[in-house]
Amino acid sequence: MTPHEAKGATQYTTYHPRWYRTRVSTYWWLGKWYYLKFVLRELSSIFVAYFVVITLLQIHSLSRGPEAYARFEERMRNPLMIALDAITFLFVLFHTITWFNLAPRAMVVRLGGKRVSEILIAGSNYVAWLVISASVAWFILR
Amino acid sequence: MAETIQLEVTRYSPEHDAAPTFQRFEVPYRKDWVVLDALNYIKDKLDGSLSYRWSCRMGICGSCGMMVNGEPKLTCATFLSFYAPDAVRVEPLRYFPVVRDLVVEMTDFMVKLQKVKPWIIRKEEKSIADGEYLQTPQQLDVYKQFSMCINCMLCYAACPVYGLDPLFTGPAAIALAQRYNIDSRDQGAKERMDILSQHEGIWACTFVGECTEVCPKHVDPAGAIQQYKLTAAKEWFKSLLMPWGAK
Amino acid sequence: MATDAPKKLLEPFFWTLFSAGGVVAALLMPVHIFLFGLAFPLGWIRDLSHTRALALIEHPLVRIYLFVFCSLPLFHWAHRFRYTLYDGLQIKHLNEVITVFCYGGAIIGTALAGYLLLSLP
Ligand code: SF4
Numbered sequence: 171m172t173p174h175e176a177k178g179a180t181q182y183t184t185y186h187p188r189w190y191r192t193r194v195s196t197y198w199w200l201g202k203w204y205y206l207k208f209v210l211r212e213l214s215s216i217f218v219a220y221f222v223v224i225t226l227l228q229i230h231s232l233s234r235g236p237e238a239y240a241r242f243e244e245r246m247r248n249p250l251m252i253a254l255d256a257i258t259f260l261f262v263l264f265h266t267i268t269w270f271n272l273a274p275r276a277m278v279v280r281l282g283g284k285r286v287s288e289i290l291i292a293g294s295n296y297v298a299w300l301v302i303s304a305s306v307a308w309f310i311l312r
Numbered sequence: 313m314a315e316t317i318q319l320e321v322t323r324y325s326p327e328h329d330a331a332p333t334f335q336r337f338e339v340p341y342r343k344d345w346v347v348l349d350a351l352n353y354i355k356d357k358l359d360g361s362l363s364y365r366w367s368c369r370m371g372i373c374g375s376c377g378m379m380v381n382g383e384p385k386l387t388c389a390t391f392l393s394f395y396a397p398d399a400v401r402v403e404p405l406r407y408f409p410v411v412r413d414l415v416v417e418m419t420d421f422m423v424k425l426q427k428v429k430p431w432i433i434r435k436e437e438k439s440i441a442d443g444e445y446l447q448t449p450q451q452l453d454v455y456k457q458f459s460m461c462i463n464c465m466l467c468y469a470a471c472p473v474y475g476l477d478p479l480f481t482g483p484a485a486i487a488l489a490q491r492y493n494i495d496s497r498d499q500g501a502k503e504r505m506d507i508l509s510q511h512e513g514i515w516a517c518t519f520v521g522e523c524t525e526v527c528p529k530h531v532d533p534a535g536a537i538q539q540y541k542l543t544a545a546k547e548w549f550k551s552l553l554m555p556w557g558a559k
Numbered sequence: 560m561a562t563d564a565p566k567k568l569l570e571p572f573f574w575t576l577f578s579a580g581g582v583v584a585a586l587l588m589p590v591h592i593f594l595f596g597l598a599f600p601l602g603w604i605r606d607l608s609h610t611r612a613l614a615l616i617e618h619p620l621v622r623i624y625l626f627v628f629c630s631l632p633l634f635h636w637a638h639r640f641r642y643t644l645y646d647g648l649q650i651k652h653l654n655e656v657i658t659v660f661c662y663g664g665a666i667i668g669t670a671l672a673g674y675l676l677l678s679l680p
């Protein structure tokens with residue numbers, strides 16, 4: 171066992187000159203678009219959870235009868251709710267796009283010994299998305 | 313008079329300074345010069361005390377990584393013309409302790425690299441008389457991308473998770489572990505999994521993805537880590553379903 | 560070197576739920592939000608009546624669909640939100656509280672979804 175391993179990974183050599191260490195700012199993600207995009211991507215999950223709560227409320231009102239359901243629909247027509255839902259829609263769309271673009275990097279598909287190109291996988295994800303969205307809409311509206 | 317360009321370079325002397333400062337230098341501007349050429353000019357002509365690392369000046373040794381205008385770059389592959397006529401700011405690689413000027417302390421990376429056992433592990437070595445381990449071009453293709461790493465540590469300087477949690481194994485080390493895991497000659501995946509399935513291994517990664525953006529060798533360490541997670545999750549469920557199968 | 564016994568972590572399990580939830584949210588959520596959050600309330604399309612909505616949800620497959628639709632994305636949220644608080648705000652010392660809050664929330668939401676969908680007429 172080397173001395174480094176004994177003391178854990180953050181330990182450096184035994185002889186210590188005076189090193190200068192910087193601390194990471196809490197706002198590290200603000201300085202650069204790429205990092206900001208990452209944080210927005212992660213925050214999209216809050217909107218995902220928000221819409222699950224809305225769906226649960228909807229199911230709840232559905233079970234309590236026509237009046238309760240009408241009240242739910244009325245609340246959804248509140249301009250503030252619509253604004254919030256519009257933002258939610260944009261964030262979830264952002265989630266969808268980033269998710270499909272990143273997924274092929276995590277999942278390597280090989281056909282005939284060659285890696286299937288990421289664009290092809292992402293592309294088929296988008297096609298599946300459109301087809302599924304259309305079927306869901308058809309099922310609800312039919 | 314010939315054109316010049318301003319360089320703002322981090323200076324830090326552990327004997328004299330409490331914190332790093334910047335020093336401005338004016339160097340000739342040449343279209344075919346990279347940042348490293350400018351640093352060499354400073355060292356040769358203006359201030360011989362400037363310390364920094366370099367060796368191959370052709371993007372292969374991985375020793376000249378620094379922050380150029382806030383981005384992790386190989387200074388031997390980053391042209392001044394990209395920034396001219398504005399000043400260029402050169403700082404030591406982010407998140408590593410600074411030893412002096414532009415030189416960082418990299419033992420942390422070396423220890424982590426060794427920990428993930430980036431070499432071929434065999435349960436039983438073939439004897440030399442039995443010949444070499446053969447591999448088809450397809451088998452080579454599976455891991456080739458990850459084997460291009462030059463250990464330049466740019467990806468560490470790009471990784472906020474490493475900055476925030478220095479215990480994180482980090483992009484290059486995990487990508488190199490994966491490089492051996494998927495090598496057809498290797499049998500050490502299980503050993504490496506035990507090390508990397510800790511929280512500080514693959515699970516600390518949040519797929520920021522910037523490591524892949526800055527990698528000069530297109531290794532895609534971020535992809536390697538997610539692929540590793542997928543394998544780890546599969547192994548986890550397998551060991552749940554067939555506890556007797558796990559050895 | 561003596562290897563410390565590899566701890567059996569729950570990370571792979573929660574990561575799988577996170578990924579599955581990410582897929583569900585990416586594939587299904589936009590159309591739901593568009594319909595129920597925008598198109599119906601804004602009157603672009605005529606609202607579903609109570610009877611019609613009940614008729615839709617009658618089918619057991621629709622209920623299973625809605626259960627998945629609610630549960631998995633909550634685990635997706637739990638994972639991402641936990642890491643965002645952990646890295647973004649650097650409040651590592653509150654790690655346990657955050658974990659309990661996030662996964663607790665997802666588990667409660669899942670239980671609620673199950674209860675609501677089972678108790679529907
Ligand atoms: S993965 Fe890329 S950026 Fe990271 S050390 Fe290797 S070559 Fe450098």
Ligand code: FES
Binds near residue numbers: 366371374376386
């Ligand atoms: S000097 Fe070798 S990579 Fe730049």
